[in-house]
Amino acid sequence: MSLEYFFDCSSPWTYLSYKRIEHICAATKTELIWKPFLVGGVFNAVNQSVYEARANPVPVKARYYHKDLQDWARYRGIIIGQPPVFPVNSVKAMRGCFVALESDCISSYAEQVFKAYWTELKDISQDEVLADIVKNCMLDEADFFERISSDVYKQKLRANTEELVERGGFGSPTIFIDSEDMYFGNDRLELVEHKLKEG
Template sequence: MKLELFFDCSSPWSYLAFEQAPSVAAELGLDLVYRPVLVGGVFNAVNRSVYDMRENVPSKMAWVAKDLSDWSRATGLAIRFPPPVFPVNSAKAMRACLLLEERGALVAFARAACEAYWARGEDISQEAVLAALCRSIGVDPDTVLPQLGSELWRIRLRANVEELIGRGGFGVPTFFLERDDIYFGVDRLPMIREAVGRARSSGDIR
């Protein structure tokens, strides 16, 4: 069975999902596929209420900070909310994820980017930060950064955004189990576990 994870390193919930999904996938024998997107593009197209909430519902933002603190304690992940630059333009970081996927380095780079932004408060929109992240995973930044403005990677990232929206997504992290079974949020991982067990016990999927 395939489990797709649409994520953006600028999302703390994506960071949590990125750290938890691999163990769930390994436990269940799922093929975990990482799908980088630009969540701002998703919000702009189908979920602009997010911006209104940030500006006009301080109680919700206070709850988000409390909830992330709870998640940080529960998981042991350092999460600083809000980081010094919030929201951040993660376009170059997410294009780098796509580029590095072809070299087998997507997971290492995305994890490094999440940690840099959410644990250390580094501005992942800056090329100097991205260069340091590349070096930290053994990748020459000179083979990555000059390509990030290329139309190729813009198109590929936009295609992932459009695919997520077309399949019913409205934010990140979004999971798809076997193409059409959608789950939104890191807290839905138990539901994915239950769905896999139900499908296998019924003989529908092995």
């Protein structure tokens, strides 16, 4: 079986899910296919209500949202703060995921991007923040920035974003089992695990 993991590191719920996804795939001998995409592009296409909810939050729902997020963070053993820059432009960081994929260090790269933004509260749109992550992943800094600035890597990210829209996705994380069975959100991982164990 295979699991496609559509993810954007600017999503806290995706930060909560990615290590669990790796564990589930390893435990069930499922092929994990990392699919970086731009969640803002998906929102613009099919889920613009997100922007209205941010601009005019319902106070009681907003309070519960933050409680729920911190409950999940404690459960997963992850520290999630409130970044001063939110939402953040994750374009460069997400293009960088393709470089990390090709260099076989996507798990480490994604972890460091998530941690930099959500735990260390750094602005992952800034080159100096990405440069530190690149060095920690033992990638060539000049090569990394040259590649993520190229049309090839721009198109890779655009293609995954458009693909998710075409397949009915509307946010991050989105998971497909064997190309067709879609699940959305960190809180659906039990169902994902159950499905994979069923075979």
